[in-house]
Amino acid sequence: MLDYDGEADRYDESRGGLPRARAAAAALGSLLPGHHTTVLDLACGTGIVGGCLREQGRTVLGVDRSAGMLARAEGRLDAVVRADARALPFADASLPAVTAVWLLNLLDDAAPVIAEAARVLRPGGVFVTTVDKAAAHAVDSDIDALVAPYRPAELPDGAGRVTALAAAEGLRPVRTARFTGHGQGRTPLALAARVREGSLYAEGGLPLAERLEALPGPTTPRAEPDFTLLALRRRNR
Numbered sequence: 001m002l003d004y005d006g007e008a009d010r011y012d013e014s015r016g017g018l019p020r021a022r023a024a025a026a027a028l029g030s031l032l033p034g035h036h037t038t039v040l041d042l043a044c045g046t047g048i049v050g051g052c053l054r055e056q057g058r059t060v061l062g063v064d065r066s067a068g069m070l071a072r073a074e075g076r077l078d079a080v081v082r083a084d085a086r087a088l089p090f091a092d093a094s095l096p097a098v099t100a101v102w103l104l105n106l107l108d109d110a111a112p113v114i115a116e117a118a119r120v121l122r123p124g125g126v127f128v129t130t131v132d133k134a135a136a137h138a139v140d141s142d143i144d145a146l147v148a149p150y151r152p153a154e155l156p157d158g159a160g161r162v163t164a165l166a167a168a169e170g171l172r173p174v175r176t177a178r179f180t181g182h183g184q185g186r187t188p189l190a191l192a193a194r195v196r197e198g199s200l201y202a203e204g205g206l207p208l209a210e211r212l213e214a215l216p217g218p219t220t221p222r223a224e225p226d227f228t229l230l231a232l233r234r235r236n237r
């Protein structure tokens with residue numbers, strides 16, 4: 001996983017800044033109960049999304065593993081706690097809403113996070129998480145046609161897998177929403193560099209990097225990605 005302490009200084013500007021955060025918060029808000037609900041934001045990062053949820057009138061608690069990211073979240077959220085989302089320092093059935101934007105895709109196994117979200121949620125509470133993050137870029141059709149064969153079929157944040165794991169924890173899917181990753185359109189050249197260094201689509205190797213570099217407009221950002229949120233409600237008893 002990326003070193004998020006090292007990434008903290010450039011995180012917001014390199015992930016679409018406030019336009020992306022506001023779009024994410026608007027979509028989250030459409031799935032969360034009430035307007036003044038307390039929300040526990042797992043992997044809150046710099047708090048840029050949680051801060052936008054606060055603008056909606058919500059109380060936002062943030063949890064993250066990275067001290068560097070949390071240092072930025074501190075002034076933006078109502079409270080922050082340094083903790084692993086797989087072992088939350090919150091009591092059973094104590095919260096009405098839990099969110100996780102771009103967390104499950106980073107894990108080897110999403111099950112422990114889903115189990116913890118279900119444990120801390122009150123009956124009737126809602127867990128909202130991003131799913132299928134890798135597919136969000138399918139909108140950039142020329143790049144996607146080249147990289148799709150190298151995308152693993154089973155990903156930790158796959159909607160089907162998340163739904164099955166959630167069902168085992170008493171969470172059932174209720175609704176979805178989408179948000180645009182403003183300022184996050186990929187360029188063939190930047191993606192080719194990630195392939196060459198082996199941090200993305202490594203199986204494609206040099207031939208894939210070369211095919212990406214040969215696309216027309218190699219430095220032109222393609223369409224902005226379209227991310228999916230899935231809301232899961234905890235059983236009422």
Ligand SMILES: C[S@@+](CC[C@H](N)C(=O)[O-])C[C@H]1O[C@@H](n2cnc3c(N)ncnc32)[C@H](O)[C@@H]1O
Binds near residue numbers: 043064083
């Ligand atoms: C891609 S960033 C997303 C940040 C924020 N949700 C956003 O949308 O801007 C991923 C964050 O997950 C955190 N993280 C990764 N694994 C974690 C874990 N097991 N428990 C808590 N935080 C974790 C990282 O430190 C990082 O801040």
